[in-house]
Amino acid sequence: xxxxxxxxxxxxxxFKVEGGLKMxxxxxVYTYLYMFSCVYLTTAFTIDGVVLNLLPPNDVTSGTDVTLxxxxxxxxxxxxxxxxxxxxxxxxxxxYDKTSSQAMVNRTLQSVRVVNSGHYxxxxxxxxxxxxxxxxxxxxxxxxxxxxxxxxxxVSEGEDIIITCSALEETGSMMxxxxxxxxxxxxxxxxxxxxxxxxxxxxxxxxxxxxxxxVVMQPGAGFSNxxxxxxxxxxxxxxxxxxxxxxxxxxxxxxxxxxxxxxVKDSSNLEVFLTKGxxxxxxxxxxxxxxxxxxxxxxxxxxxxxxxxxxxxxxxxQLRVAELFSKPMLKLSPDQVFEGDSFRLTxxxxxxxxxxxxxxxxxxxxxxxxxxxxxxxxxxxxxxxxFCVAMAKGVNKTSLPLVFKAKxxxxxxxxxxxxxxxxxxxxxxxxxxxxxSLPITFRLLKDSSPVAEIKVMKTTDRAIFNITSIxxxxxxxxxxxxxxxxxxxxxNSTALTTSVIAETNLYxxxxx
Numbered sequence: 001x002x003x004x005x006x007x008x009x010x011x012x013x014x015f016k017v018e019g020g021l022k023m024x025x026x027x028x029v030y031t032y033l034y035m036f037s038c039v040y041l042t043t044a045f046t047i048d049g050v051v052l053n054l055l056p057p058n059d060v061t062s063g064t065d066v067t068l069x070x071x072x073x074x075x076x077x078x079x080x081x082x083x084x085x086x087x088x089x090x091x092x093x094x095x096y097d098k099t100s101s102q103a104m105v106n107r108t109l110q111s112v113r114v115v116n117s118g119h120y121x122x123x124x125x126x127x128x129x130x131x132x133x134x135x136x137x138x139x140x141x142x143x144x145x146x147x148x149x150x151x152x153x154x155v156s157e158g159e160d161i162i163i164t165c166s167a168l169e170e171t172g173s174m175m176x177x178x179x180x181x182x183x184x185x186x187x188x189x190x191x192x193x194x195x196x197x198x199x200x201x202x203x204x205x206x207x208x209x210x211x212x213x214x215v216v217m218q219p220g221a222g223f224s225n226x227x228x229x230x231x232x233x234x235x236x237x238x239x240x241x242x243x244x245x246x247x248x249x250x251x252x253x254x255x256x257x258x259x260x261x262x263x264v265k266d267s268s269n270l271e272v273f274l275t276k277g278x279x280x281x282x283x284x285x286x287x288x289x290x291x292x293x294x295x296x297x298x299x300x301x302x303x304x305x306x307x308x309x310x311x312x313x314x315x316x317x318q319l320r321v322a323e324l325f326s327k328p329m330l331k332l333s334p335d336q337v338f339e340g341d342s343f344r345l346t347x348x349x350x351x352x353x354x355x356x357x358x359x360x361x362x363x364x365x366x367x368x369x370x371x372x373x374x375x376x377x378x379x380x381x382x383x384x385x386x387f388c389v390a391m392a393k394g395v396n397k398t399s400l401p402l403v404f405k406a407k408x409x410x411x412x413x414x415x416x417x418x419x420x421x422x423x424x425x426x427x428x429x430x431x432x433x434x435x436x437s438l439p440i441t442f443r444l445l446k447d448s449s450p451v452a453e454i455k456v457m458k459t460t461d462r463a464i465f466n467i468t469s470i471x472x473x474x475x476x477x478x479x480x481x482x483x484x485x486x487x488x489x490x491x492n493s494t495a496l497t498t499s500v501i502a503e504t505n506l507y508x509x510x511x512x
Contacts, residue, residue, distance in 0.1 A: 040428050043077030045126065052122045052133040062142040063111050064263070064346040070122035070133065071104040078133035085125040112140050115172035116222040142222035144169045146176075150230045155201045157234050157235040158311030161263040165211035166194035173216040179226065180207050195275045200310060205237035237440040239266040242304040254259075254324035254354060255393030258294050262304035263287040273305045282483075293394055296323045325357055326350040330388040338407045338437075338486055342505060345374040345401065347388035355392040361386045378406035410436030412491045415481035417498040424469050429496060431481035443482040445492075450482075 049215060053069040088096040088107050091104040096107050109116055117140045123132035144167045151162035165176050176195045178186040188195050199209075210226045252258060260281075262272050267286040274282040274290050276299065282290040284506040285417050292298075299321045305314040328349040337343040346361050361369040364384050368374055376382055383406060388399040411433045418428035431442040431454075442463035444451045454463040470476055481493040 004089070024469055032339050040081070045074055045082060047124065047129050047131045048073040049128060050122065050124050050131045050133040051167075052120065052136055053138050054120065054138060056085075058137065059139045059141065060112060060145065060505065061167060062113050064107045064140075066112050066116070068106075068109065068120060068122070069104060070109040070124070071354070072126075072131075074103060074148045076128065082143050084127050085482055087125075088120065088122045090116075094128075106489075112138075112171070112216045113170050113172075113219055114143055114215050116140050117221070119451075141221070142347065143213070143215070143221060145225045146211055146213055146227040148209065148227040148230055150209065150232065153230060154202055154233045154235065155192050157201050157203055157237055158309045159201050160198040161201055161209075161232055162196065162198055163209060163211070163230070164196040165213065166193060167213055167224065168193055168273055169212075170206050170215065172218075175216055176211060176212045177223075178214045179210045179212070180489055182210075199232040201232070202310075203234065207232050207234065237313070240264055240306045240311065241308045242268060242272060242288040242315050244302065244304040244317045246302065246317050246319055248321075250336060251322075252319065253322045254295050255355075256289060256294055256321075258298075259289050259291040260302055261287070261289045262306075262315075262329045264306050267360070269308055271307045272309070273303075275303045275305060276300055289338045295395055296321050296414065298503050322352070323391060324353050324355050324392055324395055324434040325397070326352070328359070328388045328390040330386060330399045330402045332402060332404065336407060337404075338409050339378050340345050340409070341378050341406070343376060343378050343382075343406075345386060345402070345404075347372045347387075347390065349390050349397070355394045356392050360389045362389065362390070382406060407437035407485070409486070409489065410440050410485040410491055411482045413442065413481045413483040413493040415493040417476075417477065417496065418464060421470070421476060421498055421500045423472060423500060423502040426466065426468055429467060429479060429481075430467075431483070431493070433483050434493070436483070438484050438485070440483055440485045445480045447478050448480070451479075456461045470500070473502050476500055 002094060016085070051071045051073070053071070055067045055069065056064065060195045068088055070088065072084055072086075074082065076082065082099050083101065084105075086098050086100060086105040087094050087382065099104050113482050117138060119135045120135055121133050121135045123130060146167045147167050149166070154162055163178070163449055164231055165178065165267065166378060170193045173189070174193065175194075176188045176190060177184055177494075178197065178199070180186070186197060188197055208226070209230045209232060212226045213225055215221055241264070243263045245263070247259045247261075248332065261272060262274055262282075264272060264287055265328060272286065272288065273280060274288075276298075282288060301316050301318050301321060303314050303316045328347050328503050331346050331348070333344045334341075345361060347361060351357060359370070359372040361366050361371075361374045365387075365388050372436070381463065383404060386402045390397050413431050413433045416430050418430050421427045424435045429444060433445065434439060438459070439455050439457045441453060441455045444455045444465040452465050454462055467479070477495045477496060479496040482490050483493075484490045
């Protein structure tokens, strides 16, 4: 200590001379003295241990005062008291610190809650020496029963039910749970011990609300007890309930004019809709009447819907519309038509009410007849899509499309040999036609008598016939081919001509 006084005095004299550096010099002096003191004290004391005590220890109930006592056991030979820096930890986070000249510091946790549960320890620092205590577990049991408050216990459907759930004695982040008739309907996180939420009153009823909570950082504490119960009465908004009327309501037939009326008592801040299925037919902010000419497909449920805020009221009516006549059908006669043949289209429908029905026949949306029939000669120009439209009392009905494509008669077939033809050996013959609608039947003839027959169904098919053999070269000319794709009409090829190999001589036979 004598050396320290001499150093302090000499430095003070020096810095009086250099007055402009006084603040910086003071910091240098403090640092110097601290370093000097640390060197001087290194062998003057030792920290034997640090002990943390909890009173009461371990498990306590909510509301109990718990005292944490941190004591440093130090051996030293110094005449002056030491300076102790104490720190208290909960789950590795510093929750309190204090500098003291006493070897023990107490920290009282008043009226502990579940959030105070955790692992506690303390440490002590004296100059450059440091030591920490063993960890102790504090378990706080018992969550406060929350309180539920409701702004108004009588509301109209569509209005908000404003409720507040509180656990004012608890601290920390919480998850609040809300229940309607014992079923959870909402959960809300909060960093406070109270939360306010809005619930929608969807339909008239009596319902009972409660709440509960958990402490986020202490999931092991579980759920609190449920709060007090509030009875809520949700009133019906009868004044916006619509009425629906359809006129005429009975014996409605296609072509009739029908009026649908949607009527409401209170039209303030209201939207009124008329729908059928997912189709919106009409909409206004008050009562209205919607009229239209009905068809058979207009049968079904009609709904008047009134909306006010989030509240919907509706009324429905089932309308039945009898058919005036059936959907027309377009028929082709005959079933198969070849180019050059005459054909007939006929439009028919069933008349249920003896209405005066008129017809139109159309090809590719162009009218070709104003009667129920049409006749023509088939050609490539007559190919296309045909429709029939039936009309009565302002009601139009269209048939399904009839796709007409005249068949092409088969052309004169061509017969040829496949590969070399050698007398006495088997060979193949190919019959084909350049034109003609499938299927085509090919027949191999010998001396005008059928030998074999192949029906070609696809464009990739080929009519190839296997012949056992011929005895002499000219026999090849006795083969012909016949093609048919139309009943009783056959086309014949010319005689087969090709080179024939007989022994070592090659014969050629050609048609004159």
